[in-house]
Amino acid sequence: MPAEYSVGVLGATGAVGREMLRSLQDRGFPVKSLRPLASSRSAGSKVEFDGQELTVLEAGPGSFEGLDIALFSAGGAASARFAPEAAAAGCVVVDNSSCWRQDPRVPLVIPEVNAGAVRRHKGIIANPNCSTIQMLVALKPIYDAVGIRRIVVSTYQAVSGTGQKGVEELSEQTRKLFRSEEIAPKVYPHRIAFNCLPHVDVFLENGYTKEEMKMVNETVKIFDDPNIKVSATCVRVPVFYGHSEAVWIETGRPIKPEAARELLMRAPGVLVQDDPASALYPLASEAAGREEVFVGRIRSDFSCENGLTMWVVADNLKKGAATNAVEIAELLVRAPGLLSVDWPAGPPVSA
């Protein structure tokens, strides 16, 4: 009989947490027991897993005792506090917040891109930003084949990236506009219904948002390539599920669109949809609920040497968050010894 594992999910009632439960189940992760955890606000509520109704427990001292793996999606503050506690209790944490991503002790992992990095973990593994994950899954085969010097990306990000409250905000504002009722933005600084906000996460001193700089810094760390250049503009759009991205790359050596398409058709986790004549290209509406990264509109960028451009779409809650976290957990249980914890203690540090 194959081994089974005790799994915790912190933030089990959130948009990503619920997807984590669904993903563990749908992908057939070998779960011996499932412990849903959340803040006191959500403790006591019920979640479903594998046909059972489970009561969500409040995260606190002792919450991680006896767990082999915990998937975290409860925000940066909860991750900063509970990840070291969980690791101290011998539980490996796969954390979806941005809190540990640049910590040099913490691998930042996309299984299709840098699965090997998981071997260096000491108890905490970080799940990259949703926008970074789908971009790098699409770019990895090209990076390996001809190198990539520079990436320019603009995003079209769904409101579910902000959690359930983003979904409710778009829904409520849309209904109100159709009834000609007044709108008071709560979740976003401006109306999101029928609008595009070039503002995802907070602004930094350099004029970029934190979300945009995540795409820069996480790409460097995941490709382990300090020379790769990235510029991003991240935009929230009135879409419920599925992030889209317009991506331009400058490769190290020339590659034709046909060759890139061939590489992507064989790439793990990628589904090529690229037949413009039949109006076939990736769409958020089609990617929603799917685990793959969809790539299309692959064409030469004639405006520079070795330029290539493409359109990349994925479900931000699945491959952009929950699926990737569960895939990391799969890496952990697939190879022997990867569930051992040796966390050096201490708070998150920046690279």
Added chain:
Amino acid sequence: MPAEYSVGVLGATGAVGREMLRSLQDRGFPVKSLRPLASSRSAGSKVEFDGQELTVLEAGPGSFEGLDIALFSAGGAASARFAPEAAAAGCVVVDNSSCWRQDPRVPLVIPEVNAGAVRRHKGIIANPNCSTIQMLVALKPIYDAVGIRRIVVSTYQAVSGTGQKGVEELSEQTRKLFRSEEIAPKVYPHRIAFNCLPHVDVFLENGYTKEEMKMVNETVKIFDDPNIKVSATCVRVPVFYGHSEAVWIETGRPIKPEAARELLMRAPGVLVQDDPASALYPLASEAAGREEVFVGRIRSDFSCENGLTMWVVADNLKKGAATNAVEIAELLVRAPGLLSVDWPAGPPVSA
């Protein structure tokens, strides 16, 4: 008493045509008489101009007799047919379709960018594509100051760019989704409600859409610079009015964001909204109904030499179409002799 002019509007019942009437009125264009024209389908319907209700006439032989200027927005086929007829009748045409834009006999004009080109007209002047207009109004002061070698742009285009039917499609699909009714896309090949379609205008052999190549070719013609490189990804988003654009440029000489911001604050037709700390940046929701081009999020692009990136928004029916056309008409009546016509005859030719 200042001169007044007989003005025709072809396509007077369309989304852009109605804006043309409004713009002529709002900007106080010296109209002696206004002749609304349309295809047989819309002939007989009523439009308002300057407090009067006017009956739309069917465009046909003789429609342009006695007119000084005609603004066209009735699609490429109507423009190809009627523009030479109008010019033959001594009427200067300002055409909003793409049909004449690359014709070497036809100036392609954005008053803030290349007003002088209007002097070379022979009877037909082309209004550029909406996405091109707002981008070049924003880039012109930087182009003049330090040169621009390359532009990368991704668009977030409103459905009103497709005309009134685009507005109705988004509205109807949104309502139906909220009632859980089934959707059958009519205007776009896929659902536009809560979705992003990387498909504006038709696809060409090179993998780009016609809209994307318009941004490339019109930029070259308007800047009169065969060396400027452009790569575009054009995307339709669920927004009613106002196109947004993420624009990256590589300048000839270095320029700091502060200097670019200063230039733009003094630039005609531009309104800088750039205070991220106060969540101030251009928004389609704010630009709708306005004539300016809004620019913000001006920052260095650290991924290349002399890189700069920004966010540009404008009302696609106003500055992107009707306002620009009326501004061209204003150039024509402001300088003596510009209303004379010397059309060499013949159908549209490509450059």
